[in-house]
Amino acid sequence: MNVLLPDTLPQALELLSQNGDAVPMAGGTDLMVHWHVRPEAHQHTFVDLSRLEALKPLSWTADMLVLGGLTTYWDVIRDERTREEFPLLVDAARQVGAIQIQARGTWAGNIVNASPAADGVPVLMAYDAIVVLESRRGREQVPLDRFYSGYKQMRRRPDELIVAIHVPRRRYSYQVFEKVGSRRAQAIAKVGLAVTRSDAGWRVVAASVAPTIRRCPTVERLLETGAAVASPSDLLPAIAQDVAPIDDIRSTAHYRTRVMARLLYHDLRDFWGK
Numbered sequence: 001m002n003v004l005l006p007d008t009l010p011q012a013l014e015l016l017s018q019n020g021d022a023v024p025m026a027g028g029t030d031l032m033v034h035w036h037v038r039p040e041a042h043q044h045t046f047v048d049l050s051r052l053e054a055l056k057p058l059s060w061t062a063d064m065l066v067l068g069g070l071t072t073y074w075d076v077i078r079d080e081r082t083r084e085e086f087p088l089l090v091d092a093a094r095q096v097g098a099i100q101i102q103a104r105g106t107w108a109g110n111i112v113n114a115s116p117a118a119d120g121v122p123v124l125m126a127y128d129a130i131v132v133l134e135s136r137r138g139r140e141q142v143p144l145d146r147f148y149s150g151y152k153q154m155r156r157r158p159d160e161l162i163v164a165i166h167v168p169r170r171r172y173s174y175q176v177f178e179k180v181g182s183r184r185a186q187a188i189a190k191v192g193l194a195v196t197r198s199d200a201g202w203r204v205v206a207a208s209v210a211p212t213i214r215r216c217p218t219v220e221r222l223l224e225t226g227a228a229v230a231s232p233s234d235l236l237p238a239i240a241q242d243v244a245p246i247d248d249i250r251s252t253a254h255y256r257t258r259v260m261a262r263l264l265y266h267d268l269r270d271f272w273g274k
Contacts, residue, residue, distance in 0.1 A: 002045040009054060009134070009163065015047050016159045017136050022047050024161055026070055027104035029097070030113050055163060058082070067165040073102040073120070086167060088123040088194055091177040095119045097186055108162035111144070114152045114212070117189045121213040122205040123177055124165065126194035132164040133157075141166070151211035170198040174271075178263050179207075182250070190251040191259045195267060197223075204264070209243040209256050216242035219264065229272040232261040239264075 004022070006012035016022055022045040025031060049055065055069035058079060065086060067076070073093035076082050083090050096102055096110075096119050110120035111131060121144070129144040133156060142155050144165075149155065156162070174197035181187030192207025202223040204216040218241040222229070229235060236257065245256040265272075 001043070004045065004047045005051060006047065006049070007051050009052055009161075012047055012049060012052060012161065013134065013136050013159070016161065019045050019047070020158050021045065022158075024049055024112075026050070026106045026109045027072065027101075029101050029105045030109070049161070062169075064169055065167040067107050067167065069108045069161060069163045069165075070106055071108075071165075073105055073107070074099075076107070077102065085169060086123075086127060088126065088175050088177045088196070089120075089167075092119045092123040092179075092194075095179050107165055111147065111162060111165070112154065112156060114148060114154055116151070116210060116212055117192065117208040118213055119179065119189065119192065119207070122192050122194035122207045124167065125205045125213060125215060126175075126177075126196045126203040127167050128200065128203065130166040130168075131162055132166060133160040134163045135160040139163070145205075145215045148212035170200060172196055172198045174268075176267050178267065180259055180263070188250060191256050191263065193260060193263050193267075195264075204242075206243055206260060208251075209245040209260060211244070214243060218242045223268070223271065227272075229265065229269075232258070232265040235261040235264055 178193040245253040
């Protein structure tokens with residue numbers, strides 16, 4: 001195992017440009033979980049980002065919340081302003097593992113880990129978060145709902161780091177985050193759901209029901225039209241157009257689809273038909 005320890009962001013970007021197969025490492029929480037069953041990872045070169053102090057804080061502007069590339073879940077949980085303006089970020093952060101994981105795990109790491117069962121990504125996507133990537137060639141911004149192209153595939157080159165996540169500040173009339181797992185804590189989601197409503201419209205984002213975290217535009221349009229929905233079953237045709245669940249060790253595709261419909265129906269029943 002080869003570990004590189006840059007002291008600054010320019011140094012980190014230089015190391016990534018020189019080592020095309022190097023793996024950036026922040027909290028390391030996912031890496032450690034799989035370390036004993038993935039011996040091939042022991043031969044990788046890792047770029048340890050822990051000394052990049054400039055990427056750790058979260059900050060506020062007039063228009064957005066800015067999460068740094070190394071901002072942790074615990075940083076968000078402790079921030080009173082975030083609890084007031086973006087409560088779903090706090091709700092999701094409290095669902096990620098135990099306190100030790102929350103203290104080390106980063107929002108950027110949750111994004112690039114690209115798990116379809118991630119807890120942090122759905123709420124970020126429901127808030128229209130934008131991923132800020134940087135390499136020696138410069139910076140680019142990618143809306144999070146366009147970041148994934150397939151299972152574990154994303155719009156990030158090997159020489160790029162997520163240096164920030166921009167979350168636009170808006171007035172929300174509705175916000176909810178749901179996670180269905182085998183138990184209330186320290187569980188991988190069988191179905192995840194984040195829903196928001198602002199002046200930008202409805203956002204419905206689902207987890208564990210497709211190869212990636214996915215917005216549900218058909219369900220969003222159904223909400224925008226105010227169509228009457230009399231039961232969870234009425235949502236199934238729209239859900240079928242937006243997601244593609246599978247059978248796996250945690251759940252069946254049938255279970256995931258039905259649970260998603262029930263969550264949507266019961267969470268939003270005050271809005272159906274309005």
